[in-house]
Amino acid sequence: MKRNTRQYTxxxxxxxxxxxxxxxxxxxxxxxxxxxxxxxxxxxDVQVKTIADEIIGIIKQNKDINAGNQKKMNxxxxxxxxxxxxxSHMTALAVGPNWPKASAEQQKALTGEFRMLLVRTYSSALSxxxxxxIEVKPLRAAAGDTDVTVRxxxxxxxxxxxxxxxxxxxxxxxxxxxxxxxGGVSLVTNYRESFSAxxxxxxxxxxxxxxxxxxxxxxx
Numbered sequence: 314m315k316r317n318t319r320q321y322t323x324x325x326x327x328x329x330x331x332x333x334x335x336x337x338x339x340x341x342x343x344x345x346x347x348x349x350x351x352x353x354x355x356x357x358d359v360q361v362k363t364i365a366d367e368i369i370g371i372i373k374q375n376k377d378i379n380a381g382n383q384k385k386m387n388x389x390x391x392x393x394x395x396x397x398x399x400x401s402h403m404t405a406l407a408v409g410p411n412w413p414k415a416s417a418e419q420q421k422a423l424t425g426e427f428r429m430l431l432v433r434t435y436s437s438a439l440s441x442x443x444x445x446x447i448e449v450k451p452l453r454a455a456a457g458d459t460d461v462t463v464r465x466x467x468x469x470x471x472x473x474x475x476x477x478x479x480x481x482x483x484x485x486x487x488x489x490x491x492x493x494x495x496g497g498v499s500l501v502t503n504y505r506e507s508f509s510a511x512x513x514x515x516x517x518x519x520x521x522x523x524x525x526x527x528x529x530x531x532x533x
Contacts, residue, residue: 426524
């Protein structure tokens with residue numbers, strides 16, 4: 314039973330990630346808002362839209378990506394999207410109460426494997442981009458807020474819009490994403506359930522081994 318539950322929660326997390334990555338271009342732009350706003354005095358929602366349009370342009374014009382070159386897609390995600398994530402914070406939230414129990418080396422390994430898992434998931438999801446329209450909602454936050462939510466909606470003819478929210482925190486280097494909420498479902502919460510099951514069965518090292526195995530499977 315544990316195995317079935319774990320497979321379900323991993324599948325749910327991957328599904329949430331896939332939907333989020335149809336609009337992850339908005340995430341990448343939104344994550345840069347803190348530095349951009351302070352430097353250029355541009356409203357965060359305007360900055361989100363501007364950079365989202367830029368990355369959509371890259372996807373549309375890159376012949377290799379359009380031909381299904383997964384390596385190029387991985388490079389796009391790695392260069393344009395993932396630098397705007399706080400993976401240490403994101404992994405700590407996903408691991409939950411077990412995070413402080415892990416050694417520094419285990420935390421580093423968990424963060425690295427989780428990052429790689431999201432690279433693979435997001436690259437695959439970006440491959441499904443078919444001219445969806447991404448609407449960035451006006452930001453509702455006070456000037457001094459250090460933790461904000463950037464709300465977006467993905468629209469495609471014939472299907473219901475998908476609401477995707479990005480939890481973001483202000484850091485010395487700018488704004489970074491620490492959670493993605495798709496249709497009210499948190500990506501971090503989904504992973505926390507499956508990670509907890511893995512740790513109960515095999516400890517922190519068991520989770521690291523499981524993530525490494527999943528990454529290897531996705532790569533091959």
